[in-house]
Amino acid sequence: MKELWSERCRGLTPYIPGEQPKDGGHYIKLNTNENPYPPSPMAVKAIREAAGDGSLRLYPDPACTQLRRAIAQSLDVRPEQVFVGNGSDEVLSLAFPAFFDPDRPIRFADVTYSFYPVFADFYGIPYEEIPLDENFSLPVEPFLAPCGGVVLANPNAPTGRELDETALRAIIEAHSDRVVLVDEAYIDFGAYSAVKLVSRYPNLLVVRTLSKGRSLAGLRVGFAIGGEGLIAALNTVKDSFNSYPVDRLAQAGAIGAIEDVAYFQCTANKIITTRAYTANELERMGFHVCDSAANFLFVSHDKVPAKKLLDGLRERGILVRWWNKPRISNYLRITIGTDEEMKTLCAVLRELLREDLS
Numbered sequence: 340m341k342e343l344w345s346e347r348c349r350g351l352t353p354y355i356p357g358e359q360p361k362d363g364g365h366y367i368k369l370n371t372n373e374n375p376y377p378p379s380p381m382a383v384k385a386i387r388e389a390a391g392d393g394s395l396r397l398y399p400d401p402a403c404t405q406l407r408r409a410i411a412q413s414l415d416v417r418p419e420q421v422f423v424g425n426g427s428d429e430v431l432s433l434a435f436p437a438f439f440d441p442d443r444p445i446r447f448a449d450v451t452y453s454f455y456p457v458f459a460d461f462y463g464i465p466y467e468e469i470p471l472d473e474n475f476s477l478p479v480e481p482f483l484a485p486c487g488g489v490v491l492a493n494p495n496a497p498t499g500r501e502l503d504e505t506a507l508r509a510i511i512e513a514h515s516d517r518v519v520l521v522d523e524a525y526i527d528f529g530a531y532s533a534v535k536l537v538s539r540y541p542n543l544l545v546v547r548t549l550s551k552g553r554s555l556a557g558l559r560v561g562f563a564i565g566g567e568g569l570i571a572a573l574n575t576v577k578d579s580f581n582s583y584p585v586d587r588l589a590q591a592g593a594i595g596a597i598e599d600v601a602y603f604q605c606t607a608n609k610i611i612t613t614r615a616y617t618a619n620e621l622e623r624m625g626f627h628v629c630d631s632a633a634n635f636l637f638v639s640h641d642k643v644p645a646k647k648l649l650d651g652l653r654e655r656g657i658l659v660r661w662w663n664k665p666r667i668s669n670y671l672r673i674t675i676g677t678d679e680e681m682k683t684l685c686a687v688l689r690e691l692l693r694e695d696l697s
């Protein structure tokens with residue numbers, strides 16, 4: 340079957356996205372960190388208008404000029420410091436070849452977003468995986484020695500733990516000649532954002548998404564904030580690959596979502612409140628719950644294996660995420676849903692624990 344594949348393609352180990360059920364079942368879906376609330380009505384209205392005005396016959400603006408302006412205004416940076424892509428995965432996939440070289444290993448944590456090693460392997464960029472501490476906090480020291488670049492998720496995934504300003508600045512300052520990429524996919528739920536540091540550090544690139552905080556995982560819009568030099572590199576790689584990655588509907592909807600600040604704040608706050616409630620309930624059941632600044636919790640139970648809970652939850656219609664990987668195979672990552680969904684989750688978990696421990 341693979342005889343027509345290139346040698347390179349045969350050697351690839353792709354990223355495995357979380358399950359999107361296709362069996363028509365009604366699941367409580369807590370496995371891919373989607374937002375449980377619908378997108379802003381302003382985003383939906385903007386998409387409808389863009390779909391109805393006949394303009395879809397035309398290519399979209401390859402530079403996403405209006406959207407970049409809206410993002411820049413919302414984050415108090417200049418439009419020239421903004422790059423937009425088809426989801427932050429695409430922005431990351433362009434950033435790796437834009438900033439990292441095959442002759443110098445880059446560094447990221449051993450427990451972090453599992454797409455980083457996939458991108459690195461795809462582009463032939465060597466990497467060192469720095470072990471997180473026992474409680475999954477990031478040790479700063481091993482990230483300071485010279486290397487080809489650093490990739491940090493803040494808050495980290497799948498742990499939810501955040502890095503503070505001091506740690507971030509120490510790492511950025513230690514690599515003034517290389518790019519430090521901070522992936523802020525989950526920044527909208529309370530962690531310190533490095534966007535404030537972009538004007539000070541020309542080697543800092545912050546990557547964000549509208550998939551989580553803005554409830555737009557289905558629209559595919561992500562962006563990067565960085566100095567003009569870094570943004571020019573991203574545009575160079577993008578225009579060597581696909582000039583129009585962000586379609587007209589996505590550009591329109593993203594502007595609507597960015598401009599509806601009140602809706603965003605309201606839904607993000609609800610998730611933060613539900614996160615605190617859920618963490619508390621899970622701790623009362625005997626779960627160890629990592630401190631989380633994200634829209635998910637990373638949890639383990641001493642008495643019942645995570646895989647068993649994963650299967651038990653699935654049988655009862657609740658999807659969560661589990662990885663069969665060193666260090667984390669006894670953990671589940673549970674996305675924060677609505678209050679009602681989390682109450683159901685907690686009731687089912689109590690039942691599963693009772694069955695298993697009795």
Ligand code: PMP
Pocket residue numbers: 425426427428429452492496522524547548549550556560561
């Ligand atoms: N970074 C991290 C840490 C993530 O968990 C995700 C979501 N899987 C992404 C980036 C990509 O998100 P998106 O492509 O939807 O913007």
